[in-house]
Amino acid sequence: MVTILIMKKDSYLIADYMQSNVTRVSPETTVKEVTEIMLKRKTNGVVVIDSMDAVVGILSSWDIIKHIVPDYLEQDKHLAPFEAAHVFADRIKEVANDPVSKFMTKDVHTAKKDDSLMKAITLLSEFHIRQLPIVDNDNKLIGYINRTDVKRAAGDVLRLNYSD
Amino acid sequence: MPLFFYSTIAVFVLTYAIIISEKFHRTVVALAGAILMILLGIISQEQAIEGIDFNTLGLLIGMMIVVGIARQSGMFQAVALYLAQKAKGRPIPIFILLGLTVAIFSALLDNVTTVLLMVPVTFVIANNLKISPYPFLISAILMSNVGGMATLIGDPPNIMIGSAANLTFNDFLINLAPISIIIMVVTMGGLYLWYKRELVTTKEAQAAIMKFNPKDALTDMPLLRHSLIVLAIVLLGFIMHGSTGLEGATIALGGAALLLLLSLHDPHDHLREIEWTTIFFFIGLFVLVTGLEHSGAIRMLAEQLLVATAGSPTAMTLTILWGSAILSAIVDNIPFVATMIPLIHDIGSLSGIALAPLWWALAIGADIGGNATLIGASANVVVGGMAEKEGTKIGFFSYMKVALPMTLVALIISSVYMWVRYL
Numbered sequence: 170m171v172t173i174l175i176m177k178k179d180s181y182l183i184a185d186y187m188q189s190n191v192t193r194v195s196p197e198t199t200v201k202e203v204t205e206i207m208l209k210r211k212t213n214g215v216v217v218i219d220s221m222d223a224v225v226g227i228l229s230s231w232d233i234i235k236h237i238v239p240d241y242l243e244q245d246k247h248l249a250p251f252e253a254a255h256v257f258a259d260r261i262k263e264v265a266n267d268p269v270s271k272f273m274t275k276d277v278h279t280a281k282k283d284d285s286l287m288k289a290i291t292l293l294s295e296f297h298i299r300q301l302p303i304v305d306n307d308n309k310l311i312g313y314i315n316r317t318d319v320k321r322a323a324g325d326v327l328r329l330n331y332s333d
Numbered sequence: 334m335p336l337f338f339y340s341t342i343a344v345f346v347l348t349y350a351i352i353i354s355e356k357f358h359r360t361v362v363a364l365a366g367a368i369l370m371i372l373l374g375i376i377s378q379e380q381a382i383e384g385i386d387f388n389t390l391g392l393l394i395g396m397m398i399v400v401g402i403a404r405q406s407g408m409f410q411a412v413a414l415y416l417a418q419k420a421k422g423r424p425i426p427i428f429i430l431l432g433l434t435v436a437i438f439s440a441l442l443d444n445v446t447t448v449l450l451m452v453p454v455t456f457v458i459a460n461n462l463k464i465s466p467y468p469f470l471i472s473a474i475l476m477s478n479v480g481g482m483a484t485l486i487g488d489p490p491n492i493m494i495g496s497a498a499n500l501t502f503n504d505f506l507i508n509l510a511p512i513s514i515i516i517m518v519v520t521m522g523g524l525y526l527w528y529k530r531e532l533v534t535t536k537e538a539q540a541a542i543m544k545f546n547p548k549d550a551l552t553d554m555p556l557l558r559h560s561l562i563v564l565a566i567v568l569l570g571f572i573m574h575g576s577t578g579l580e581g582a583t584i585a586l587g588g589a590a591l592l593l594l595l596s597l598h599d600p601h602d603h604l605r606e607i608e609w610t611t612i613f614f615f616i617g618l619f620v621l622v623t624g625l626e627h628s629g630a631i632r633m634l635a636e637q638l639l640v641a642t643a644g645s646p647t648a649m650t651l652t653i654l655w656g657s658a659i660l661s662a663i664v665d666n667i668p669f670v671a672t673m674i675p676l677i678h679d680i681g682s683l684s685g686i687a688l689a690p691l692w693w694a695l696a697i698g699a700d701i702g703g704n705a706t707l708i709g710a711s712a713n714v715v716v717g718g719m720a721e722k723e724g725t726k727i728g729f730f731s732y733m734k735v736a737l738p739m740t741l742v743a744l745i746i747s748s749v750y751m752w753v754r755y756l
Contacts (some may be wrong), residue, residue, distance in 0.1 A: 251461070
């Protein structure tokens with residue numbers, strides 16, 4: 170019987186798909202430093218941890234963009250076409266030394282590595298987030314899971330063969 | 334009964350003190366104080382509800398909805414950008430035109446809405462001119478309060494006064510617009526002299542302004558048409574309401590209903606955008622003041638004031654003008670005016686003095702007095718906050734250095750105006 174030959178995996182856990190190589194920074198890291206880190210490591214997201222390795226925030230390129238755009242332009246969508254061109258560079262220089270703690274997302278949702286992938290994607294979907302830091306029982310950061318990891322798991326469920 | 338009297342005064346004074354201290358949100362404090370008036374048996378719930386001026390609330394809510402929708406068309410921003418271009422990118426004409434625009438918008442919209450619309454445009458224009466936005470921000474504060482004085486709908490204190498004293502839109506226009514325009518011109522002149530040396534730019538910066546296409550700010554043409562139609566109807570409704578007998582709330586809420594119908598937007602978002610915290614602040618204040626009225630404290634104050642001014646209408650008018658200005662510079666003018674309204678009614682019933690000049694003195698004092706300090710009016714606080722976020726901090730004293738002399742001059746002119754016209 171064919172069905173017996175196919176090993177049916179029925180519980181998909183975070184541990185099987187998470188990445189342990191997480192880019193981490195401290196809350197004091199500046200905009201300039203974190204931009205350099207993101208460029209070097211070709212990533213759009215870093216996890217912010219305190220001296221005890223506990224997750225205190227998450228920072229995406231998105232957060233940096235929002236921090237650069239002045240509030241008065243965010244409030245009034247009609248004005249963007251009129252803003253002076255030099256404001257882009259001015260604003261970046263202005264915020265270059267701001268610590269990430271000032272504008273990172275502080276309300277971070279985390280999961281444990283033994284949690285199910287279903288829990289992980291529910292969190293991603295409910296809070297419209299792109300990545301989920303994974304912590305151990307002492308709340309220390311041990312990895313993270315992002316949308317690509319979820320796609321890999323979905324690919325496994327659907328038995329897709331996508332490697333070149 | 335003294336215990337009843339003193340407990341009422343205690344609730345009232347304590348509530349106002351906490352509001353002024355800004356330790357808690359003013360709306361929460363006002364509502365808590367209002368409920369306390371009922372729980373302590375000072376007034377019944379029926380009396381409390383009777384004390385709430387639903388005409389004022391309806392007018393505020395209606396205008397908030399209309400303006401909230403209309404601003405999404407970009408029309409107000411487009412006007413400012415268009416004027417910058419008409420001024421050929423020269424900073425001094427832009428400075429003057431923007432100041433006058435703030436004043437005119439502020440006469441038709443409430444002051445906070447006006448500065449929320451105009452300050453972002455100001456930043457963009459100043460950035461293009463490569464000059465500091467500081468003079469423009471100071472001008473926005475001063476001119477919004479001066480312009481707001483001109484009409485019934487320009488400033489919440491005017492709405493309250495108009496509603497309580499049955500004064501029409503045209504009454505305000507005839508009595509307050511002339512003095513508002515005089516003060517506008519004088520204030521603009523003063524600001525020009527004060528800041529003209531800072532208002533210098535380069536040819537390239539001027540060219541950047543000339544490249545503007547103000548129509549790009551108009552993001553929704555059908556909405557623009559609908560908004561203009563409804564704003565025109567609302568304005569006409571106000572100009573005619575002396576003869577039609579329609580009250581402010583009917584006109585403003587009618588406009589809101591019409592614009593919601595025309596734009597067919599989901600009302601959910603627009604109704605959520607109403608500043609409910611402000612509306613509930615008013616509700617709390619109306620109930621608090623009703624409690625104070627019932628205790629007889631306001632009548633006592635009115636008697637004291639009549640004794641102090643020896644019953645002279647001239648002394649009374651000038652006392653109210655200057656007293657309102659000084660107090661409004663220190664405390665929010667909305668709770669102040671809410672308390673003054675029954676006081677002036679009592680002065681009328683006690684002495685038979687003609688009340689009209691007193692209402693105008695109250696409106697001028699409360700609106701102009703708010704200019705003196707950075708915390709004198711809501712618009713000032715809002716501009717201060719926006720400026721600080723963008724790294725152009727307006728200091729409390731550096732603001733006063735410019736604003737206090739301007740306010741004093743405005744009050745002296747107003748005193749002369751009152752004297753010549755009414756006394």
